[in-house]
Amino acid sequence: MPKQSGRALAGGLDRRRMLSGASALAASGWMAGAGSWLLRPQRAFAAAPIKMGIATDITGAFAPWGNANWQVAQFVVEEINAAGGIVGRPVQLHLADTATDPRIAVGNVRRLIQEYRVDVVLGGISSAMRQAIKDPIVNRGRTLYIYPEQYEGQECTKHLYCTGPTPAQQCDELIPYLIKAQGRKRFALPAANYVWPQQLNKYVRKVIEANGAEIVFEEYYPLDQSEYSATIGKIRDGKVDCVFNTVIPPGVQPFMRQLYEAGFQHNGGIVTLIYYDEMSLHHHPTRELNGLYCCLDYFQAVDDPFSKGLQERYRKRFPDTKYPFTAGTGATGLYRGIKLYETSVKATNGDLAREAVSAAFDRAKLENGPGGGAEMVPGHMHCAMNMYIARCKAENNTARYEIIAARTMVDPREC
Amino acid sequence: MVDAIQFAFDILSFISVMVLVVLGLGIIASMMGIFNFAHGEFVLLGGFTVFMVADAGHNAWWGIALAPIVVGLLGLVVERAFVRRFYAAPASAILGTYAIGLVIRETVRTFLGGHYESVPEPWPDFVTIGAISFSAWRSFIIAVTIVVIGGSWIFLTKTSTGLKIRGSLENPMLARVCGISTARVYALTFAFGSALAGLAGALIVPLYQLSADMGLRFLVQSFLSVMVGGVGTFEGPVLGAITVGALVAGLPWLAPPVLADPVALLIALLIVKVRRQGLISRGRK
Numbered sequence A: 001m002p003k004q005s006g007r008a009l010a011g012g013l014d015r016r017r018m019l020s021g022a023s024a025l026a027a028s029g030w031m032a033g034a035g036s037w038l039l040r041p042q043r044a045f046a047a048a049p050i051k052m053g054i055a056t057d058i059t060g061a062f063a064p065w066g067n068a069n070w071q072v073a074q075f076v077v078e079e080i081n082a083a084g085g086i087v088g089r090p091v092q093l094h095l096a097d098t099a100t101d102p103r104i105a106v107g108n109v110r111r112l113i114q115e116y117r118v119d120v121v122l123g124g125i126s127s128a129m130r131q132a133i134k135d136p137i138v139n140r141g142r143t144l145y146i147y148p149e150q151y152e153g154q155e156c157t158k159h160l161y162c163t164g165p166t167p168a169q170q171c172d173e174l175i176p177y178l179i180k181a182q183g184r185k186r187f188a189l190p191a192a193n194y195v196w197p198q199q200l201n202k203y204v205r206k207v208i209e210a211n212g213a214e215i216v217f218e219e220y221y222p223l224d225q226s227e228y229s230a231t232i233g234k235i236r237d238g239k240v241d242c243v244f245n246t247v248i249p250p251g252v253q254p255f256m257r258q259l260y261e262a263g264f265q266h267n268g269g270i271v272t273l274i275y276y277d278e279m280s281l282h283h284h285p286t287r288e289l290n291g292l293y294c295c296l297d298y299f300q301a302v303d304d305p306f307s308k309g310l311q312e313r314y315r316k317r318f319p320d321t322k323y324p325f326t327a328g329t330g331a332t333g334l335y336r337g338i339k340l341y342e343t344s345v346k347a348t349n350g351d352l353a354r355e356a357v358s359a360a361f362d363r364a365k366l367e368n369g370p371g372g373g374a375e376m377v378p379g380h381m382h383c384a385m386n387m388y389i390a391r392c393k394a395e396n397n398t399a400r401y402e403i404i405a406a407r408t409m410v411d412p413r414e415c
Numbered sequence B: 001m002v003d004a005i006q007f008a009f010d011i012l013s014f015i016s017v018m019v020l021v022v023l024g025l026g027i028i029a030s031m032m033g034i035f036n037f038a039h040g041e042f043v044l045l046g047g048f049t050v051f052m053v054a055d056a057g058h059n060a061w062w063g064i065a066l067a068p069i070v071v072g073l074l075g076l077v078v079e080r081a082f083v084r085r086f087y088a089a090p091a092s093a094i095l096g097t098y099a100i101g102l103v104i105r106e107t108v109r110t111f112l113g114g115h116y117e118s119v120p121e122p123w124p125d126f127v128t129i130g131a132i133s134f135s136a137w138r139s140f141i142i143a144v145t146i147v148v149i150g151g152s153w154i155f156l157t158k159t160s161t162g163l164k165i166r167g168s169l170e171n172p173m174l175a176r177v178c179g180i181s182t183a184r185v186y187a188l189t190f191a192f193g194s195a196l197a198g199l200a201g202a203l204i205v206p207l208y209q210l211s212a213d214m215g216l217r218f219l220v221q222s223f224l225s226v227m228v229g230g231v232g233t234f235e236g237p238v239l240g241a242i243t244v245g246a247l248v249a250g251l252p253w254l255a256p257p258v259l260a261d262p263v264a265l266l267i268a269l270l271i272v273k274v275r276r277q278g279l280i281s282r283g284r285k
Helices: A013-029 A063-082 A102-114 A129-137 A168-171 A175-182 A195-211 A229-237 A253-263 A278-283 A305-317 A330-347 A352-362 B001-034 B039-055 B060-081 B090-112 B137-159 B160-170 B172-177 B180-205 B213-230 B235-253 B255-273
Strands: A034-038 A050-056 A091-097 A120-123 A144-147 A160-162 A188-194 A214-223 A240-245 A271-272 A291-297 A373-377 A383-395 A398-410 B126-129 B133-137
Touching: A050 A102, A050 A305, A050 A330, A050 B172, A063 A091, A063 A305, A063 A330, A063 B001, A091 A102, A102 A129, A102 B126, A120 B001, A129 A144, A129 A160, A129 A195, A129 A291, A144 A330, A144 A352, A160 A330, A168 A175, A168 A291, A168 A383, A175 A195, A175 A291, A175 A352, A188 A229, A195 A214, A214 A229, A214 B160, A214 B255, A229 B001, A229 B235, A229 B255, A253 B060, A271 B235, A278 A398, A291 B001, A330 A352, A330 A373, B001 B039, B001 B133, B001 B137, B001 B160, B001 B180, B001 B213, B001 B235, B039 B060, B039 B090, B039 B172, B039 B213, B060 B180, B060 B235, B090 B213, B137 B160, B137 B180, B160 B172, B160 B180, B172 B180, B180 B213, B213 B235, B213 B255
Parallel strands: A050 A091, A050 A120, A120 A144, A144 A160, A188 A214, A188 A240, A240 A271
Antiparallel strands: A034 A091, A291 A383, A373 A383, A383 A398, B126 B133
8 A cells, every 4th residue: 555654653652553563463363572573384394494574564554454464474475385385495474563654664674684684575555665665675685675565656676576556557447447438527636645646646647638538636635634625615616527536544534425425426426546445445334435446456356266265265364354355455466476476486496696586586477366367577677467447336234346347467567 | 605505514514523522622621721632532432432332233323322421431530540640730631641542542443453444323314405415414513513512601601510610720729618529520520521522522433434543633623722712711612613623624725735734723823822812811810
């Protein structure tokens, strides 16, 4: 989730983090430690383990996203180890809590590199976090870094691979669909005031204008704004027929509420929230989500046997979890990242040197994954993957996504 | 005309939310001289009560009825256990209540697993009259706010308990000499202010997501309201909340939203600068 830590950090106290951290860890059966944890492979291996660092937000405002990433990491690595590891070597996970706070994150990530000497780091939710930890990992740490979230693009650092969707992957199909198939002509771009919406909207503007529709207004709000009547007024007066929404929690809930109460959807308006997945469904009353359009690399409604099996095994591993295996959290990108890393190390025949693995990663392919396979685009640091346009359907107080359109192996068009 | 009515309704509904949130804080600050930094968390607990009740499958109305009672009782306990030790040192009270708020916030965060939860309101829909749409729940909040303001005003100015509360504020020594147990009066006032916070939380939580930081969002605006309105009277904080609420909801119509917040703060601070005692400055000298 390319979100910024924002005002949640204003009251940033360690005690708060420790408490919420303890709860999150208790939920997933872990003990609290001083910012990092270790998961050893369960069965005995003769060879030394491959050390994989996961740096994600276990505590703080993005804890739900981070915990989903961490659970998926455990799930995938356990499966890899159960199948004999990578080239006979087990994978050992090291977790660093980035705590939704880049200042704390840098110290914890440095420990992964310097103390535990991990061979690869995966993680980061917000773009602010990626910016903060990429230097300690890639430049000073000389370690491979894989960023799993959908984000605003333009990250072209060497040895930093992005396995989540890019603006091109999320918008190139969705926006023309809205304009051509749904007849939308007048867009509004309300957005949270930070890097992801600002950069994404530059791309969105291009696509909308190239397809012959009009942008009535593009506007940015403080992250926790609670009153949107002025914006709703502009949407009404400007005869907007599609709201391309990049407001984030906690502002997004009152925004969606006021938009619904103004009768926007009732009068035929369309709303999109491209980062929304199954985990976000309980953030709003279902009636407000009815008809919402999203575009991600995986939805639980995707009907291929591999994705279904994956979802089933995950549910078995984490029954009744609060952190489902979804795309908006970056968990699917994380799955892809770990599996592509596995493929790369197999290709180097167990050589873990960064240059060798990175060269293999650049061309790595994954046959199966959540929502389908993925292929790194050589030299472009990003991967082609299947993309899905989904519409939220609310019935009897439950909401789910229906797949409207699917496109295979969409090019990331980055770098 | 249509726009004007819609505009007025939107502003009024946000002002009502502000007044509801500020009222409990204002009463405790005005009548006891204590700035309760756990106020935001009392509001949060009101919302959390509704969430728990609705989550257990009961009607949300029960949660809304229960919230002021639960939070009021908690306020009573907090006053007896902690706050009463701070009456001599209001600055320590700020730190002490902040700590209490922190404990509440983190406990709620633990229960929610860091998630954002949507809480349903009992009257979900909106009413469309002509080209104007009124949210049923916002209309209800406006009505409740008026009733609560009226009720609290009558309670504090017309009843003998209210007289005792005001007397204990004006001159605690004399009040004790007259046979008023100031300790009991303070406990009651704190519980009353807390109950109002609980009610506010229960009513506004359907408009916003329930998350552990829900109370924090209103904290700055609430304290600003009390400062603008002036401490020492009942009317002061209410007037302050109306001013701040109108600024926060109205300015985005005129300025880019990112600028509206700082501008609202600036105007409020100018008011405080010009009228040091707040808009209404009678009462405690």
